[in-house]
Amino acid sequence: MSGAEGLGGGAAGGSGGDRPSFEDELSELLDRRAKRSKVDPELVGRVAARANASGQDRVGRWAAAVRSFAPARRTAASLVALVAVVALVGGAFFVAGGSRPSASPTPSPPASGRVAGPTEVTSYRVPSREFLRYLREQPDAFVGHTILVDGTLSEILGSCVNPQPLDCPGYVFLPEETDHPLVVPATQGVRDRLSNGNVSATFAIRADSRDRLTALGVVTLPPSKEAWQPSDLRSMQDVDAADLYLVDGYLDGAMAPFACPIIRAGGRSWCPPAWIRDAADRYSPRGDALIPPDGIQVPSDALDSAKGSPHPAHVLALVGRPGPCLSRLPNPPRSGECLTADPPGPAQWDLVATAMPISPRVAASVSPAQQEVMAYRFASADFLRYLREQPDAFVGHTILVDGTLTLVPQPCPLIDAFATPSPDAVVTCPPFTFGTSADGQPFVFAGSAAALTELGGPTTATFAIRVESRTRLIDLGRLTLPSSDGYWRPSDLRQLNHPAASLYPVDGFLAVSPYTYFCPLQLPAEPHWCPPAWIADTASSIPRHDEQIPPDAIHVPHESPGDLRITDLPAEGMYLVRRFVPDSKACPAPTSQSSCGEVEGWLVIGRLDTVTLSAPTSP
Amino acid sequence: MDPDCIRRAQGGDVSAYTELIEARVERMVRTAAAILGSDADANDVVQDALLAAWRQLPSLREVGRFDAWLTSILLNACRRALRVRGRRRVREIPADALEGLAGVGDLAAEIVRRRAVERAFDRLSADERSILVLHHLDGRPLDEIATVLGVPVGTAKSRLFAARKSLERALAREDA
Numbered sequence: 001m002s003g004a005e006g007l008g009g010g011a012a013g014g015s016g017g018d019r020p021s022f023e024d025e026l027s028e029l030l031d032r033r034a035k036r037s038k039v040d041p042e043l044v045g046r047v048a049a050r051a052n053a054s055g056q057d058r059v060g061r062w063a064a065a066v067r068s069f070a071p072a073r074r075t076a077a078s079l080v081a082l083v084a085v086v087a088l089v090g091g092a093f094f095v096a097g098g099s100r101p102s103a104s105p106t107p108s109p110p111a112s113g114r115v116a117g118p119t120e121v122t123s124y125r126v127p128s129r130e131f132l133r134y135l136r137e138q139p140d141a142f143v144g145h146t147i148l149v150d151g152t153l154s155e156i157l158g159s160c161v162n163p164q165p166l167d168c169p170g171y172v173f174l175p176e177e178t179d180h181p182l183v184v185p186a187t188q189g190v191r192d193r194l195s196n197g198n199v200s201a202t203f204a205i206r207a208d209s210r211d212r213l214t215a216l217g218v219v220t221l222p223p224s225k226e227a228w229q230p231s232d233l234r235s236m237q238d239v240d241a242a243d244l245y246l247v248d249g250y251l252d253g254a255m256a257p258f259a260c261p262i263i264r265a266g267g268r269s270w271c272p273p274a275w276i277r278d279a280a281d282r283y284s285p286r287g288d289a290l291i292p293p294d295g296i297q298v299p300s301d302a303l304d305s306a307k308g309s310p311h312p313a314h315v316l317a318l319v320g321r322p323g324p325c326l327s328r329l330p331n332p333p334r335s336g337e338c339l340t341a342d343p344p345g346p347a348q349w350d351l352v353a354t355a356m357p358i359s360p361r362v363a364a365s366v367s368p369a370q371q372e373v374m375a376y377r378f379a380s381a382d383f384l385r386y387l388r389e390q391p392d393a394f395v396g397h398t399i400l401v402d403g404t405l406t407l408v409p410q411p412c413p414l415i416d417a418f419a420t421p422s423p424d425a426v427v428t429c430p431p432f433t434f435g436t437s438a439d440g441q442p443f444v445f446a447g448s449a450a451a452l453t454e455l456g457g458p459t460t461a462t463f464a465i466r467v468e469s470r471t472r473l474i475d476l477g478r479l480t481l482p483s484s485d486g487y488w489r490p491s492d493l494r495q496l497n498h499p500a501a502s503l504y505p506v507d508g509f510l511a512v513s514p515y516t517y518f519c520p521l522q523l524p525a526e527p528h529w530c531p532p533a534w535i536a537d538t539a540s541s542i543p544r545h546d547e548q549i550p551p552d553a554i555h556v557p558h559e560s561p562g563d564l565r566i567t568d569l570p571a572e573g574m575y576l577v578r579r580f581v582p583d584s585k586a587c588p589a590p591t592s593q594s595s596c597g598e599v600e601g602w603l604v605i606g607r608l609d610t611v612t613l614s615a616p617t618s619p
Numbered sequence: 620m621d622p623d624c625i626r627r628a629q630g631g632d633v634s635a636y637t638e639l640i641e642a643r644v645e646r647m648v649r650t651a652a653a654i655l656g657s658d659a660d661a662n663d664v665v666q667d668a669l670l671a672a673w674r675q676l677p678s679l680r681e682v683g684r685f686d687a688w689l690t691s692i693l694l695n696a697c698r699r700a701l702r703v704r705g706r707r708r709v710r711e712i713p714a715d716a717l718e719g720l721a722g723v724g725d726l727a728a729e730i731v732r733r734r735a736v737e738r739a740f741d742r743l744s745a746d747e748r749s750i751l752v753l754h755h756l757d758g759r760p761l762d763e764i765a766t767v768l769g770v771p772v773g774t775a776k777s778r779l780f781a782a783r784k785s786l787e788r789a790l791a792r793e794d795a
Contacts, residue, residue, distance in 0.1 A: 023755060026751065026755045030653045031653075034652050035649075035738075037648045037658045037661050040648075041660055043643050043666055047670055048634075048640075051670070523695060
């Protein structure tokens with residue numbers, strides 16, 4: 001039965017029979033759409049609060065007044081005076097006037113090489129003004145991440161002053177015309193919590209997408225702490241950010257100087273996984289060095305230099321810095337750390353080896369394919385399992401999912417995939433959902449028989465799914481491999497002019513066939529891309545057979561890079577380990593002599609040359 | 620309708636305004652959700668509309684037209700939201716899209732039909748969606764719709780007819 005027939009046999013009337021009329025059918029459709037809606041229980045309160053604070057028409061004037069406030073008068077005191085309602089939160093907020101915390105950096109030793117384990121929660125922390133700028137310059141960079149934003153609390157009376165393309169989040173950040181960034185609450189809950197009058201606070205903001213920010217609440221530094229530590233969020237029971245979202249990267253409160261983590265190595269600071277280069281100053285990172293996760297830009301000549309260096313395996317961090325590096329390393333790596341023979345001049349880059357693992361995204365961004373779009377690709381059964389085991393891991397990412405198409409059963413299997421959905425979770429079932437057949441084969445369940453028809457019956461296809469949050473999946477459509485060699489390439493999505501390519505950053509890529517261990521070590525000559533990280537089965541020293549893993553799911557159960565096994569490494573990206581001792585049992589056949597066996601050395605797995613393994617220093 | 624409550628809200632009485640919107644918010648969200656097809660968008664749009672209405676409330680001269688006036692603000696907010704979404708080119712498929720399907724016999728045909736109708740409706744413009752929702756979901760008579768839209772009754776009637784024709788054409792395209 002066609003859609004038109006379904007509407008009472010066509011709106012023109014049709015035979016009808018006992019079919020419902022056009023009006024009935026249309027009403028049913030609209031009723032279904034309307035029934036899905038649930039009124040946000042805070043909606044009325046939020047509107048009332050903002051109305052209460054704003055008066056009838058002062059909204060625009062207030063925002064304009066703030067923005068036009070003369071710079072010379074933008075003192076903390078005057079700002080406080082300007083703001084109608086300021087708040088005081090606990091005893092842990094910072095000094096008024098937008099000043100930043102002066103706490104000393106927290107020991108979180110990168111030099112020890114500790115990789116953030118699965119139990120640690122970390123976060124970005126940026127002043128709101130920087131956050132604003134990052135949002136404007138790289139609106140997708142925060143998608144899927146939770147950010148701590150420092151700022152001065154005020155009231156915004158109505159209209160959102162945030163720059164486009166952002167909608168108004170729960171908090172609104174005033175643009176940088178003001179010296180003191182303001183964080184503005186848009187929810188009654190926040191106002192209540194900040195009702196005691198202080199002016200600065202730290203907020204957890206989750207970026208669901210480039211145009212949707214979610215305020216997760218005010219975070220208060222535990223009284224016993226002087227500075228934030230990665231585990232602080234998790235220890236706070238009242239912050240959704242700790243319970244709901246993976247947040248990665250950490251930066252202490254002070255503005256980091258150049259060359260983080262080099263200058264601050266020795267166990268004092270965590271650094272964000274990527275830095276951003278100031279477009280106006282090619283060779284220097286921004287003075288603040290607080291950067292969004294996906295924002296690194298490295299000059300190509302620095303890459304060339306890295307390729308040509310005598311120690312290519314040591315090239316790990318490309319750090320713009322104004323002075324010699326070795327002298328600043330309290331605990332320098334053992335050899336070849338500073339690859340430039342002479343102290344670099346102001347316009348040079350140091351090529352510095354560090355034991356600190358670098359985010360796969362760094363590597364992705366320094367690859368020659370910097371502008372290309374990549375995607376994860378999974379078998380649907382694996383995707384299901386990842387969703388169940390690490391429901392946040394895909395947030396902010398687009399995933400290609402392979403599966404066999406069939407009709408959707410009830411209930412939506414995707415809902416079942418979430419073991420413990422939150423009470424408020426609205427898990428949506430995309431038109432294609434994923435499950436596993438009785439014989440273990442992955443399935444893509446078509447929500448539409450039309451889709452099934454389109455594919456000519458049950459078949460295997462690839463679908464692009466964007467995960468906005470753990471409770472919201474967006475179907476971006478089916479993809480057809482354009483290239484003829486059977487492999488997806490990073491540029492394929494873009495060539496397809498697919499929404500997945502044009503709208504969202506998707507990172508990581510995996511070829512069609514599932515890899516066995518040691519991708520890409522096992523297949524160095526093949527044009528395969530590998531996922532940026534692998535997952536190690538904690539129940540076994542042997543990694544899972546599928547290895548296609550979610551982007552933020554590096555589980556390294558070891559204490560230091562020295563104990564890292566190859567199976568723990570993020571496959572894509574530059575990664576340095578001191579020792580390389582693969583489990584012989586985990587070496588499949590055929591194996592690479594250089595990758596299986598007792599070796600020790602520096603290892604870089606990246607895209608500079610696919611894989612580079614330094615000469616082992618000991619057998 | 621409580622003219623006194625509306626007048627107090629016009630005078631800046633937030634509690635009066637809260638009282639007004641509490642009685643209407645559910646229906647507004649339903650209307651917005653039917654137009655937009657998204658729960659989250661609907662709540663956002665209703666919030667925007669209610670804040671806009673609060674700011675513009677003093678300019679409302681005929682308190683008897685409050686509901687129509689509020690609906691027109693809501694429809695404008697929906698129109699803006701659809702414009703933004705058009706640029707995003709993504710669609711969200713709600714989990715309960717297939718709710719209520721019990722047997723498996725006609726499952727495929729029913730799925731096809733519902734999805735086709737959904738897609739056809741999503742092809743309509745904001746104005747077409749709005750008038751169909753006002754009439755077929757809210758059950759508003761043409762004269763009330765005309766008031767909301769600020770057009771003569773005859774114009775509202777022709778727009779409703781045109782919207783239905785558009786839906787027919789969209790369905791035909793789905794079938795094709």
